[in-house]
Amino acid sequence: MEKMSEEELLILEKGTVSCEDFEGLLGELVEGELSPTVAEKLHHHCEECQECHDGYELYEQVIDIARLIGKERQKEPSAMPDEVKKRLHQRLNASLGLRLS
Ligand SMILES: [Zn+2]
Numbered sequence: 001m002e003k004m005s006e007e008e009l010l011i012l013e014k015g016t017v018s019c020e021d022f023e024g025l026l027g028e029l030v031e032g033e034l035s036p037t038v039a040e041k042l043h044h045h046c047e048e049c050q051e052c053h054d055g056y057e058l059y060e061q062v063i064d065i066a067r068l069i070g071k072e073r074q075k076e077p078s079a080m081p082d083e084v085k086k087r088l089h090q091r092l093n094a095s096l097g098l099r100l101s
Contacts (some may be wrong), residue, residue: 008038016065022052023098027085030059055096062088 011017022045024057027035029042046053064083089100
């Protein structure tokens with residue numbers, strides 16, 4: 001049995017993904033922390049919603065950069081430094097009107 005967060009369970013219950021749901025789970029999605037079923041639903045939303053698609057691509061790019069930096073420093077490759085994450089969120093919030101924290 002997969003372990004799911006409350007947000008994930010909510011999406012499964014509703015069966016649909018709103019932009020708000022997408023924003024809330026964007027970080028987990030890009031970092032591969034979601035259950036496959038929920039990830040699939042989010043990707044589906046992404047295909048239909050340009051705004052969320054842009055947000056996803058931007059986030060993904062920054063994560064890739066963060067991973068490269070992590071590798072160079074020989075740290076845990078998937079860990080994004082808090083400071084980088086914070087700045088990314090601020091940038092996404094400002095450019096896309098998101099409310100990531
Ligand atoms: Zn959307």
